[in-house]
Amino acid sequence: MSAKKPVIVYGASGYTGRLVCEYLREYNIPFVAAGRSAEKLNAAMKANVAGIETADYEVVEVPHTVSALTELFNGASVVLNTVGPFAKFGGEVVQACWASRCHYTDTTGEQDWLITLEQEWGTKFANAGLLLAPGIAQMYTTGEIAAQLCLETPGLDTLDIAVFWGGSPTIASTQTILVNAAMAKAYYLEQNKYVEHQPDAGLYNLAIPGQHELALALPWGGTSHPVWFKRDPRVANVKVLGGVFNRGLMLGVPQIVAAALDATKDMNPDDRYAALAQTAAGVMNTMPPRENPRVNKSLDSVYASGPLGRAHCVINGNSNYKQTGMLQAYAAAHLLQQPPKRVGFASGCQAFGHHELLGQLRSFGLVSKPVLTVHD
Secondary structure, rough: OOOOOEEEOOOOOOHHHHHHHHHHHHHHEEEEEEEEOOOHHHHHHHHHHHOOHHOOOEEEEEOOOOOOOOHOOOOOOOEEEEOOOOHHHHHHHHHHHHHHEEEEEEOOOOHHHHHHHHHHHHHHHHOOOOEOOOOOHHHHHHHHHHHHHOOOOOOOOOEEEEEOOOOOOOOOHHHHHHHHHOOOOOOOOOOEEEEEEOOOOOOOEEEEOOOOOOOOEEEEHHHOOOHOOOOOOOOOOOEEEEEEOOOOHHHHHHHHHHHHHHHOOOOOOOOHHHHHHHHHHOOOOOOOOOOOOOEEEEEEEEEEOOOOOEEEEEEEEEEEHHHHHHHHHHHHHHHHHOOOOEEOOHHHHHHHHHHHHHHHHOOOOOHHHHHEEEEE
C-alpha cells in the first residue's frame, strides 16, 4: 500500500498528526495515516481533518514494532512521526526508517532524544543520503528561523531565545513534559559545551516584546536549539526559555512537575513512566479545541549578540500547532522533489533553508513579517 503513497504520517489520529494530514492535503501529497488503531484513525480523518474528502490517503493500522513499521514504510519516501514521548517510542520508528531507506522527521523538543539520534543514527542516515530531522515544529523551527535571520549579521555568537504561545499543551505534549522533566536533564550551550539548567530554579520572569506585563517562562527541557547550534561554527552560546501566555497555567506547571517527581522518585523506570503518564492524563485527557488565530497566538523572540554587534528578531504568529502541521507537510513536499540541503542529522532550517520555511509559513498566513533590528 505504501508504495502508492510516498508519505507516512505515524500517529495520525493525534492532535498534531491530524494537522499534518490537513496540510499534506493542501500540498496535494498522497499519504498513509498510520497508527495503532484503525478505528481512531478513521474517526480522526473523517471528523477532524478539514477537506479530507478531497485528500488522496489511506488508513493503516500497524503495531509499534520495528518489523511491522519496516513493512509499512517499504516503498515510501518520507515518514513524519508524531508519536511521543520520542525517547520512549521513537527508536522503533527510526530503526524502521533506516531499514526501509526513508527520510525521518518528528516534532520533538526532547534534548536527550536529539542527542541520541545525532550520536547513534546521524552518520548512518548521512551515508545513505537520508535526512534525520527531529524537532520540526513551531516551538523550535520558528524560533530557529528568527535566530538564523539574526546570524546573517556576521560576528554574533550568542543566542538568547524566547518562545511563547497561546493555548494549552495537547495530551501527548503534557505527557512528554512530565516524562522529560523526570527522566532527562535540560541543557543550554555555553562556550560550545552543554551546561545543565538548574533543576529547581523555578519560573523565570521575562520581558517579551509586545506586552508590559512580565511573562513567566521555563527551560521546557532545554529545547532543540542548543543541539542544533552546537554544530554551527558561528555560535558558542544558546539559552532558551519559553511558556504560554496564560499566567495562571504557568504558575501551576512547576507545582505539578515537582509533585509528580517526588511521588515517583523511588520507582524503576517502567513504573515511573506509567505513573507519570497517569498523572499527565489527570492534567490533560481531552483533545484541545481547534486553534483560533485570535486566541492561539505565538511569539518567537531572539536576541543575538557578539563582542561588537547586536541583532534582535521578533516573529509574531498564530496557531502554533497549525504551524507545526504545515512545516511537517512542507518537509515532505520538499523531500519528494529534491534532496535536502543537508543529509543526516539536521534541523528544519539546515535541511530546507530558513527563508524557504519562513516563506511557507507566511504564505499560509501563520506568521507575520519578521521584525529584525541590527546594531553593528
